[in-house]
Each structure stands twice: as structure tokens, then as C-alpha cells.
Amino acid sequence: MDDLMEKTVLSENIKGLADSLGIDVLGFAEASEFEGYLLDHSQRRDPSLSLSGAKTIIVAGIYIGGLVLPSWDESYMARASxxxxxxxxxxxxxxxxxxxxxxxKEGYTALICDDSKNKGSILPLKLAAIRAGLGWQGKNTLLVTKKYGTFLALGGIVTNANLEHNTEEETNRCKSCEKCQQACPLSALEQAHVLNREKCLSYLLQxxxxxxxxxxVIENRVMDCEICQQVCPWNTKHIERPLATATTTSFQGDIPAWEDIYGLPQLVKLTEQEYGEALGHLNTGIPYAIFHRNVLVAMERLQ
Ligand code: B12
Incomplete structure (x- = not known):
């Protein structure tokens, strides 16, 4: 097989496999642009993510729009993103x-971006997703897509396989809308496309x-804040009527159990060990002490 043919076949095979795995969107970005960024071995970067020899960043997105706790608007329920x-x-x-x-198996390297294990080894996934043609950057800094709004979790693989790189980026469709900027109660988005993380409630909660x-402004939020996503017009349809996808369907099976756990009175009683048992599978890396503190703050308004 010549190189061009091999590139097409491998790209198609990866897309087909992604579909069968319940991955909702997938794209290929040219890696060279990211090289300088990732080779910066400052404290935040992990040398194992070095891009030497890499040709492609595969960016994947999984739709998470349907993952909402039942009755989280009730005062006794916790809210999580x-x-x-x-x-x-x-x-x-x-x-x-x-x-x-x-x-x-095809003889290429493949390194999955895993920030939870390699604390601080950061592949800038939003930017990679934009380069891969998946969507545009919203004024809330997030990747926005026509089909899924901002409700995509992202992941990436750095590989030396030369795949079919996207060449045309999506048009930015935020236009004059500033709803996310106006809605942030702590003004973390004063400057469009730039997050002042010291003011971001998601950051403060961690x-x-x-x-x-x-x-x-914390209300019943114990983990993360979604205000700048809730007001985004591209998310309205997902908030009113989330799409049923593989992830949503598998989550819905667990809802009764979630409702048992996520009441604030139940959460506040969790010991460190129980916290690990109940929520450890979510792999957030959020220490128990911080989680517990958030629950206590959220409960202050119930007294
Ligand atoms: C740490 C982190 C946070 C931190 C800090 C974020 C920050 N900007 O400082 C906090 C806790 C605040 C946070 C909050 C949230 N996060 Co966050 N976060 C991350 C994480 C793990 C790393 C991002 C990071 O720190 N990057 C460093 C910053 C500074 O990089 P950056 O923002 O990408 O910008 C850099 C590049 O763009 C680069 N750059 C600029 N120009 C160029 C040009 C070139 C050529 C190159 C190579 C680079 C480059 O320079 C910038 C500065 O270093 C990513 C996962 C990932 N690996 O990307 C998720 C991620 C970005 N977060 C995500 C989400 C959803 C959120 C929240 C909405 C959580 C929630 N409530 O649901 C909030 C967002 C609030 C908001 N409006 O942004 C999603 C985004 C999905 C999407 N649709 O866009 C990601 C991708 C995680 C995921 N699993 O999907 N997050």
C-alpha cells in the first residue's frame, strides 16, 4: 500500500473504531504546531508528552449533555457538573x-493525554480540538460545537502516525453574544476567550x-460550576432535551443510586474511605478535604 492509501485507510479505521466505542466526535490535528508548546519542560509539563516525532494529535469528544443529577434544583440536593x-x-x-x-499494532506510537495521572502534563485539548475541526472557541473559552454545544468531554492521543489532518477550521459562531461573560457571578470572563481562573467558581471549588x-454564589454546587455553559444558546436544546447517546444511556441506568448519594445530608456524612468508594471511580483527583469543605459551604444556606 502506498503512503497516501495507508493514511486514508488508517484514518478511516480509527474513525470507525471510535464510532463503535461510543466516541461522539473525532478529528485529526497536525502535531507540529504544538511541538514548542509541549516541549516546554516547565513544572507544569510532563516530558513523557514530548512531541518529538509526533505527526498527529487525535482529538476525541464524548457528549456529556445528558449527565444531570435528578432534582438538583432541590435545596437538599448537591449539584455537580x-x-x-x-x-x-x-x-x-x-x-x-x-x-x-x-x-x-500498526507499528506507531500512541500516547494518551492523561492529566489525572501525570499531574500537570497538559496537552491543550480545546485548541487541538479547534485545529482538528471539531468546533470553535466560545467566549467562555470552551470548545463549542454546532451539534453538542459545549457539552463534550475531550481527550487526545499523540501519535507519530500521519493521519488525515483537518485543514479547515469551523467558523466562530458566537458573534456578538456575550451571555456567558455577563452571567459569571464572579466576573471570571471579563475578557472574552480568557478565563481568569482565580475568579472561576470551578477553580475555587477545587x-x-x-x-x-x-x-x-455557590448555592448547592459541590463540584464545578456550569453557569457559563447554562446560558450558552448552543446548549439550550441540550438543557431542555439532552440527546440520548451511548454515555447518557449507560449513565441513566445508575440514576437511583446517584440520587441516594448526592443528597447534601448524605454527602456530609461520607468518611474519606466512603468518599473514595462512592466517587473514586469518577477519577477527579479532588481531595476528600476539599470535597467535604464544599459540602459544608453548600449546607450553610440550609441552616
Ligand atoms: C486545568 C483545567 C481547568 C482549570 C484551569 C483552566 C485554566 N484555563 O487555567 C479549571 C479548574 C479552572 C477548569 C475549569 C473548567 N474546565 Co477545565 N480543564 C483543565 C485541563 C485539565 C487543563 C487545561 C489547562 O490548564 N490548560 C492550561 C491552560 C492555561 O491552557 P489553555 O486554556 O488550553 O490555553 C493554552 C493553550 O491554548 C496555549 N496556546 C495558546 N495559543 C496557542 C497556540 C499554539 C500553537 C499552541 C500549541 C498552544 C497555544 O496557551 C494557553 C496558555 O498556556 C483541561 C484538559 C486539557 N488537557 O486541556 C480541562 C478542560 C479544558 N476543562 C474543561 C471543562 C469543561 C471545564 C469547566 C467547564 C468545568 C465544568 N464546570 O464543567 C470549567 C471551565 C470554565 C471555563 N469557562 O473555562 C474541558 C473543556 C471541554 C470543552 N468543551 O471545551 C476540558 C478539555 C476537560 C475535558 N475532560 O474535556 N479547568
């Missing part, structure tokens, strides 16, 4: 393993210092 509930908090790993295995001024 779709991303938190999805199990792909840092990035998608498990569903990408068969694709990495296929690449390796860190040691929780400022007093953030308390009135």
Missing part, C-alpha cells in the same frame, strides 16, 4: 485505549482557599 459526573474530568482515557492499541465573596 456534567463533566464531574462523566468520569472524564481531566480528559478521556479509557475509551481511547483501543484506538491507541490499534495504532501500536482549591484550598475558598474566598468569602464566593460563598453567596
Amino acid at each position: 456534567r463533566l464531574f459526573l462523566s468520569g472524564f474530568f481531566n480528559d478521556i482515557v479509557k475509551p481511547l485505549e483501543p484506538i491507541a492499541a490499534l495504532l501500536r 482549591n484550598d482557599d475558598f474566598p468569602e465573596k464566593a460563598k453567596p
Whole structure:
């Protein structure tokens, strides 16, 4: 097989495999552009993610729009983001393993971006997704797609296989809309497309210092904030009527159990060990002390 043919066949095989794995979107970005970025071995970067010799970044997205806790608008229920509930908090790993295995079987390298294991080894997935043609960057900084809005968890594989790279990026369709910027209660998006993370509630909920001024806006959120996604017009249809996809369907089977766990009175009683048993499979890396602190803050308004 000549090189061109091999590239087409392998690209198609990967897309077919992704479909069968329940991956909702997949694209190929040229790797060279990311090289300087990833070879910067500052404290935040992991040398094992070095892009030397890499030709493609495969970017995958899994729709998480249907992952909503039942009755989370009730005061006693905790609220957590779709991303938190999805199990792909840092990035998608498990569903990408068969694709990495296929690449390796064909003699190529394949490194799955796994920030939960390699703390700080960051492949900029939103940018890679845009280069791979999956969507555009919203003013809330997130990847927005016509079909799934912002409700996609992303993951990536760095490989030396030369696949069919996307050449045309999506048009940015945010136009003059500033709803996400206006809705953020802590003004974390004052500048469009730039997140001031010290002001982002999702960030504050993951860190040691929780400022007093953030308390009135936490409401029943114990993990992550979705305000800038809830107001996004591209998400309206998903909030009203989420699509049924492989991930949504498999999650829905578990809902009664989730409802038992996610009441604030139940959450506050979890010991560190029980927290690991109940929520460890979500693989968020959020320490128990921080989770427990969030539950206590969320409960302050119930008193
Ligand atoms: C750490 C992290 C956070 C942190 C800090 C984010 C930050 N910007 O500092 C916090 C906790 C705040 C956070 C919050 C959220 N996150 Co987050 N986060 C990540 C994670 C793990 C790493 C991102 C990161 O720190 N990057 C470093 C920053 C600085 O990089 P960056 O924003 O991509 O920008 C850099 C590049 O663009 C680069 N760059 C700029 N120009 C160029 C040009 C070239 C050529 C190159 C190579 C690079 C480059 O420079 C920038 C600065 O270094 C990613 C997963 C991943 N691997 O990407 C998820 C991720 C970005 N998060 C995600 C989500 C969903 C969220 C939340 C919405 C959570 C929620 N509530 O559901 C909120 C977002 C709020 C918001 N409006 O952004 C999703 C995004 C999905 C999507 N549709 O876009 C991701 C991809 C995780 C996932 N599993 O899907 N997150």
C-alpha cells in the first residue's frame, strides 16, 4: 500500500473504531504546531508528552449533555457538573485505549493525554480540538460545537502516525453574544476567550482557599460550576432535551443510586474511605478535604 492509501485507510479505521466505542466526535490535528508548546519542560509539563516525532494529535469528544443529577434544583440536593459526573474530568482515557492499541499494532506510537495521572502534563485539548475541526472557541473559552454545544468531554492521543489532518477550521459562531461573560457571578470572563481562573467558581471549588465573596454564589454546587455553559444558546436544546447517546444511556441506568448519594445530608456524612468508594471511580483527583469543605459551604444556606 502506498503512503497516501495507508493514511486514508488508517484514518478511516480509527474513525470507525471510535464510532463503535461510543466516541461522539473525532478529528485529526497536525502535531507540529504544538511541538514548542509541549516541549516546554516547565513544572507544569510532563516530558513523557514530548512531541518529538509526533505527526498527529487525535482529538476525541464524548457528549456529556445528558449527565444531570435528578432534582438538583432541590435545596437538599448537591449539584455537580456534567463533566464531574462523566468520569472524564481531566480528559478521556479509557475509551481511547483501543484506538491507541490499534495504532501500536500498526507499528506507531500512541500516547494518551492523561492529566489525572501525570499531574500537570497538559496537552491543550480545546485548541487541538479547534485545529482538528471539531468546533470553535466560545467566549467562555470552551470548545463549542454546532451539534453538542459545549457539552463534550475531550481527550487526545499523540501519535507519530500521519493521519488525515483537518485543514479547515469551523467558523466562530458566537458573534456578538456575550451571555456567558455577563452571567459569571464572579466576573471570571471579563475578557472574552480568557478565563481568569482565580475568579472561576470551578477553580475555587477545587482549591484550598475558598474566598468569602464566593460563598453567596455557590448555592448547592459541590463540584464545578456550569453557569457559563447554562446560558450558552448552543446548549439550550441540550438543557431542555439532552440527546440520548451511548454515555447518557449507560449513565441513566445508575440514576437511583446517584440520587441516594448526592443528597447534601448524605454527602456530609461520607468518611474519606466512603468518599473514595462512592466517587473514586469518577477519577477527579479532588481531595476528600476539599470535597467535604464544599459540602459544608453548600449546607450553610440550609441552616
Ligand atoms: C486545568 C483545567 C481547568 C482549570 C484551569 C483552566 C485554566 N484555563 O487555567 C479549571 C479548574 C479552572 C477548569 C475549569 C473548567 N474546565 Co477545565 N480543564 C483543565 C485541563 C485539565 C487543563 C487545561 C489547562 O490548564 N490548560 C492550561 C491552560 C492555561 O491552557 P489553555 O486554556 O488550553 O490555553 C493554552 C493553550 O491554548 C496555549 N496556546 C495558546 N495559543 C496557542 C497556540 C499554539 C500553537 C499552541 C500549541 C498552544 C497555544 O496557551 C494557553 C496558555 O498556556 C483541561 C484538559 C486539557 N488537557 O486541556 C480541562 C478542560 C479544558 N476543562 C474543561 C471543562 C469543561 C471545564 C469547566 C467547564 C468545568 C465544568 N464546570 O464543567 C470549567 C471551565 C470554565 C471555563 N469557562 O473555562 C474541558 C473543556 C471541554 C470543552 N468543551 O471545551 C476540558 C478539555 C476537560 C475535558 N475532560 O474535556 N479547568
